[in-house]
Amino acid sequence: MTSSGAGTPAPTAATAGTPLPAVAARGITKRYGPTTALLDAGIAIAPGETHALVGRNGAGKSTLVSILTGLQRADTGEVRFAGEPAPSLSDRDGWRRLVACVYQKSTIIPTLTVAENLFLNRQGGGLIGWRSLRRRAADLLDAYGVAVDPARVAGELTVEQRQLVEIARALSFGARFIILDEPTAQLDAAAIERLFDRMRQLRDGGVTFLFISHHLQEVYEVCQSVTVFRDARHVLTAPVTDLPHDELVGAMTGDAGPLLSSGAARPAVPAAAETVLAVDGLRLAGFYEDVRLAVRAGEMVGLIGSGSSGKVALAETIAGLRRADGGTVTVAGSRPRPGSVPSALAGGLGYLPQDRHREGLVPLLSVAENATLPIAGKLGPAGVIAPARRRAAAQRMIDAYDIKTSGPDQPVNALSGGNAQKVVLARALSNDPRALVMVNPTAGVDVRSKESLLGAVASAATAGTGVLVVSDELDDLRSCDRVLVMFHGRVVREVPRGWADADLVAAVEGVRE
Numbered sequence: 001m002t003s004s005g006a007g008t009p010a011p012t013a014a015t016a017g018t019p020l021p022a023v024a025a026r027g028i029t030k031r032y033g034p035t036t037a038l039l040d041a042g043i044a045i046a047p048g049e050t051h052a053l054v055g056r057n058g059a060g061k062s063t064l065v066s067i068l069t070g071l072q073r074a075d076t077g078e079v080r081f082a083g084e085p086a087p088s089l090s091d092r093d094g095w096r097r098l099v100a101c102v103y104q105k106s107t108i109i110p111t112l113t114v115a116e117n118l119f120l121n122r123q124g125g126g127l128i129g130w131r132s133l134r135r136r137a138a139d140l141l142d143a144y145g146v147a148v149d150p151a152r153v154a155g156e157l158t159v160e161q162r163q164l165v166e167i168a169r170a171l172s173f174g175a176r177f178i179i180l181d182e183p184t185a186q187l188d189a190a191a192i193e194r195l196f197d198r199m200r201q202l203r204d205g206g207v208t209f210l211f212i213s214h215h216l217q218e219v220y221e222v223c224q225s226v227t228v229f230r231d232a233r234h235v236l237t238a239p240v241t242d243l244p245h246d247e248l249v250g251a252m253t254g255d256a257g258p259l260l261s262s263g264a265a266r267p268a269v270p271a272a273a274e275t276v277l278a279v280d281g282l283r284l285a286g287f288y289e290d291v292r293l294a295v296r297a298g299e300m301v302g303l304i305g306s307g308s309s310g311k312v313a314l315a316e317t318i319a320g321l322r323r324a325d326g327g328t329v330t331v332a333g334s335r336p337r338p339g340s341v342p343s344a345l346a347g348g349l350g351y352l353p354q355d356r357h358r359e360g361l362v363p364l365l366s367v368a369e370n371a372t373l374p375i376a377g378k379l380g381p382a383g384v385i386a387p388a389r390r391r392a393a394a395q396r397m398i399d400a401y402d403i404k405t406s407g408p409d410q411p412v413n414a415l416s417g418g419n420a421q422k423v424v425l426a427r428a429l430s431n432d433p434r435a436l437v438m439v440n441p442t443a444g445v446d447v448r449s450k451e452s453l454l455g456a457v458a459s460a461a462t463a464g465t466g467v468l469v470v471s472d473e474l475d476d477l478r479s480c481d482r483v484l485v486m487f488h489g490r491v492v493r494e495v496p497r498g499w500a501d502a503d504l505v506a507a508v509e510g511v512r513e
């Protein structure tokens, strides 16, 4: 293990027999106004290894990534690649040849074809014809074993295909160091395994990875070393084989207490409890067919299924983001207007969207404004809210959900990803919805915050909200009274509470055959 509590790990100069790190950052400090995002932090990544970077929400991981990719300058400290100082920030081509990051959010332009995306910003290309562009793109994708048609419009790609195209693009620029920032958050189990196989192949070919994930089992599965950041500082770097899971969590959180089980018991739902969400004969061509389900007040129902199961499209239809071809959605006894989000919300639905960036938050508004948007009516007459009341309500949410922020006035686009997710959930629950639909509620949320988020959801259920949890994360589903399994657009099984992990995975896998 290198260093514990010290500022920066591992040397940047070669010592006898030790190769120079492929990437080394030392003594990095970065401040945003009153917030210290990184304080004398660093990382050293050996050539050809897959190195994990983990830490709680707001620990400084994304900030380090932006410095390692030349998107921003550290206030102090230095970055070296194979011992050489990093290029200047203006030398974008220099950076592109050294490092690429595949973000959760795509950097691919959705309206262009795959081929155009691959050859965008390429030096020395001059004007080339479409056929030649397409041929060169096909050769490039072929060389990296990516089975995607270069003529496809990039916006139509699946998350998995998009990531592979981005990796191929990075490698084709010459980069041999790739940062994967929560790459598995939007992938189903089979796609995650394919990604890991691909990473292992590339690693065998000498590619170095920095892998960021809140799923610690993935760190053990695919990484050789792990670095932990806590509160802007480097606290530990170790081979994963030397670091038991509990110690890793302890390093992240600063205490060694065991994680609570998020499947803690809730009272049984009375048989006479009212149905607060009913879906009847719902169908949407290409996504799902004849779906029927009911959630009662106080009940938590899970919905699991692979990427092609249609579960997210179903959730989006319930929330009014999509309009079904037929069938009905009933929320607390009334039928919201199909395809209307305001109508669904007015009817008593709370919704936690999959893509918090696009659907969840108003980026330039403060944490307080975002968190209290749906309770405006409760805080003051006719939607007029006294700023002090708004701030007080937001401060209560910040405390209850452990949101790391400089205060209620911080704009949400300055929050870390996981903390933004907490604001979306706090907001969804703030209106005491009769029914709550959540898609991947803990995506991007650290291990400790997961407990408090899921605890808040379970409390809402105990208080009478009916909850539909749409997720492939087994931890998200443990508190559910039953889990519905979707496959190719249909609900094909119902698994009662008390399942073992292997049983639920088998239920999802089994129906594939």
Ligand SMILES: Nc1ncnc2c1ncn2[C@@H]1O[C@H](COP(=O)(O)OP(=O)(O)OP(=O)(O)O)[C@@H](O)[C@H]1O
Binding pocket: 032, 035, 036, 037, 055, 056, 057, 058, 059, 060, 061, 062, 063, 064, 404, 405, 413, 414, 415, 416, 417, 418, 419, 444, 446
């Ligand atoms: N542009 C910005 N302006 C102000 N503060 C910022 C900005 N970007 C990041 N921060 C703050 O810096 C700290 C570190 O954030 P960072 O995004 O690096 O965390 P992270 O470890 O990536 O978290 P997560 O796991 O939630 O993605 C946070 O407190 C965040 O609010």
